[in-house]
Amino acid sequence: DIQMTQSPSSLSASVGDRVTITCGASQSVRSFLHWYQQKPGKAPKLLIYDAVTLESGVSSRFSGSGSGTDFTLTISGLQPDDFAIYYCQQSYSTPLTFGGGTKVETK
Amino acid sequence: EVQLVESGGGLVKPGGSLRLSCAVSGLSFRSVWMTWVRQAPGKGPEWVGRIKREIDGGTIDYAAPVKGRFTISRDDSKNTLHLQMNSLQTEDTALYYCTTGLQNGYSYWGQGTLVTVSS
Numbered sequence A: 001d002i003q004m005t006q007s008p009s010s011l012s013a014s015v016g017d018r019v020t021i022t023c024g025a026s027q028s029v030r031s032f033l034h035w036y037q038q039k040p041g042k043a044p045k046l047l048i049y050d051a052v053t054l055e056s057g058v059s060s061r062f063s064g065s066g067s068g069t070d071f072t073l074t075i076s077g078l079q080p081d082d083f084a085i086y087y088c089q090q091s092y093s094t095p096l097t098f099g100g101g102t103k104v105e106t107k
Numbered sequence B: 001e002v003q004l005v006e007s008g009g010g011l012v013k014p015g016g017s018l019r020l021s022c023a024v025s026g027l028s029f030r031s032v033w034m035t036w037v038r039q040a041p042g043k044g045p046e047w048v049g050r051i052k053r054e055i056d057g058g059t060i061d062y063a064a065p066v067k068g069r070f071t072i073s074r075d076d077s078k079n080t081l082h083l084q085m086n087s088l089q090t091e092d093t094a095l096y097y098c099t100t101g102l103q104n105g106y107s108y109w110g111q112g113t114l115v116t117v118s119s
Helices: none
Strands: A003-006 A012-013 A018-025 A033-038 A045-051 A061-069 A070-076 A084-089 A102-106 B005-009 B010-012 B020-026 B034-039 B045-051 B060-062 B068-077 B080-083 B093-101 B112-118
Touching: A003 A084, A012 B045, A018 A033, A018 A084, A018 A102, A033 A061, A045 A061, A070 B010, A084 B045, B005 B093, B020 B034, B020 B093, B020 B112, B034 B080, B045 B068, B045 B093, B060 B068, B068 B093, B080 B093
Parallel strands: A012 A102, B010 B112
Antiparallel strands: A003 A018, A018 A070, A033 A045, A033 A084, A061 A070, A084 A102, B005 B020, B020 B080, B034 B045, B034 B093, B045 B060, B068 B080, B093 B112
């Protein structure tokens, strides 16, 4: 199974900050890497798919980069609505696996 | 508007069975791969398994913890996905989501149905 490791597990930030979350895969997943945002009591919401492609309707302050084993999600100009947990997920091979999550909290 | 609506969750004793369903509308059900994802209380999402569309062979893949106990099926005539869960264990307690997408990544999710396994 491919292990997905996110860092940090949590971070404190202020509105307007630039936030960077990293995700590492235990082996190459090429570009089959996706990012989700989850808020309490809600299903995960797809933000970025195929490492760099913004899902329709998602704010352009979210961006993704990387390929192979190292990936980054960047939030440029954190907004109040962005405080949530973020997960990466690989779909290169089964079982599809999620990272452990990064909780973005208010400073 | 795409809608996924899960049903069938509930409280069941260890060793028991439960059948979840997911009714899909707003997209061509037979054209998409369908997936079950679960999330235990306070934990991250966990992929349970998926079923490909018929033209891709209808292949089904499962996560190791559920293989041999859970069965995924689909009824394209009723736009419905099922998850038959047997030999349930306390570790199977979770919110179960059905999900799908039109490209890589899961764009569409249901609201989830809660399965609680407890004596």
